[in-house]
Amino acid sequence: MTDDSIASEKWRPDTQEGGTAELPGAPGDVQEAVEALLDEVGVDTQPEPYLEASGLRGQIAIVTGGSSGIGRAVVLDLARAGADVAFCFLDDGAQSRLDAQSVARELRHLEVRCFFQACDVRESSEVKAFVRGAHETLGNIHILVNNAGIGRDRALWHMADHEWEAVVRTNLDGAFFFTRAVAPYLRAQEYGKIVNVASVHGVRSEFGLCNYAASKAGLIGLTKSAAVELGPRNINVNAVAPGYIRTTRLTDGVSPEVLDHAREESVLGRLGDPQDVSSTIMFLVSEAARHITGAVIPVDGGYLL
Ligand code: NDP
Secondary structure: OOOOOOOOOOOOOOEEEOOOOOOOOOOHHHHHHHHHHHHHHOHHHOOOOOEEEOOOOOOEEEEOOOOOHHHHHHHHHHHHOOOEEEEEEOOOOHHHHHHHHHHHHHHHHOOOOEEEEEOOOOOHHHHHHHHHHHHHHHOOOOEEEEOOOOOOOOOOOOOOHHHHHHHHHHHHHHHHHHHHHHHHHHHHHOOEEEEEEOOHHHOOOOOOOHHHHHHHHHHHHHHHHHHHHHHHHOEEEEEEEEOOEOOHHHHHHOOHHHHHHHHHHOOOOOOEOHHHHHHHHHHHOOHHHOOOOOOEEEEOOOOOO
16 A cells, blocks of 8 residues: 555554552562562563553544444443544434434544544445545544444345345455555554454354354454454454344344343353443453454353353
């Protein structure tokens, strides 16, 4: 990519270097003994100073499918942490537009900058245009959350071509298109965090999910490959694998019997909330997770155990 607008300067989050900690309340001789021990251990074996990011102020995040459910929770948490946020949605009806406008309003109340636009993640050209628009409006991109996803469940011997394609193209191609489009920005600044929203069904399938399970297993493969290729430029790529999460997609589209079964299968005996997934994503985009990459973190109440 030869885009002159991509800054090639290294970027680091606002940091506070941790020095040698004073032991609060420790008597002088204990403090001295600890310092003597530290001297003995030697500087070489000490960890690198921990660079603690003070929130996400100054960072710019893109969230796909940010107008509802898990994506909406992530958009709002990123903004509460101070990040400026760009989010896309499909725009498949009036409700979809109302949802997006309502999230944008909430972002304005949180006093962060915002860019939102309909963008079909299945279309590579739309994805490129969205990322260019987000960059021109907000600036360099630091965080990408590939969240947009759908399901079209059916026994595989009845599954139509269009049902297979819609799911695989949204859940897998979409994440690839976005990752490829933001990679030049993240690589140039040698900093970035990517989180893919996979699913427990990318690890263990159930009846009627061949398209969904294949797409999410593929997304886990993409996560690991991207982690390998982008890691040398200080870019972390991870996935979360939610179990059944109470979003309208789930409560409107899944039968009560399936939800009861999901509760029984979860060790904690309950469904999750969008907030449960979002807080894990917030950890993964923070400096506290700087040494985690290529990981798939279940957020499933123990469903996979
Ligand atoms: P929702 O249906 O609530 O939200 C989906 C979001 O993705 C909406 O903003 C929707 O926009 C957008 N979207 C859908 N298709 C496209 C597309 N082609 N291009 C751009 N945006 C699109 O879903 P959830 O919050 O439940 O799910 C979010 C993610 O979490 C998905 O990847 C899903 O597979 C995953 N997941 C969900 C679980 C659950 O139990 N809810 C469990 C495990 C994983 P619009 O409203 O305009 O259509």
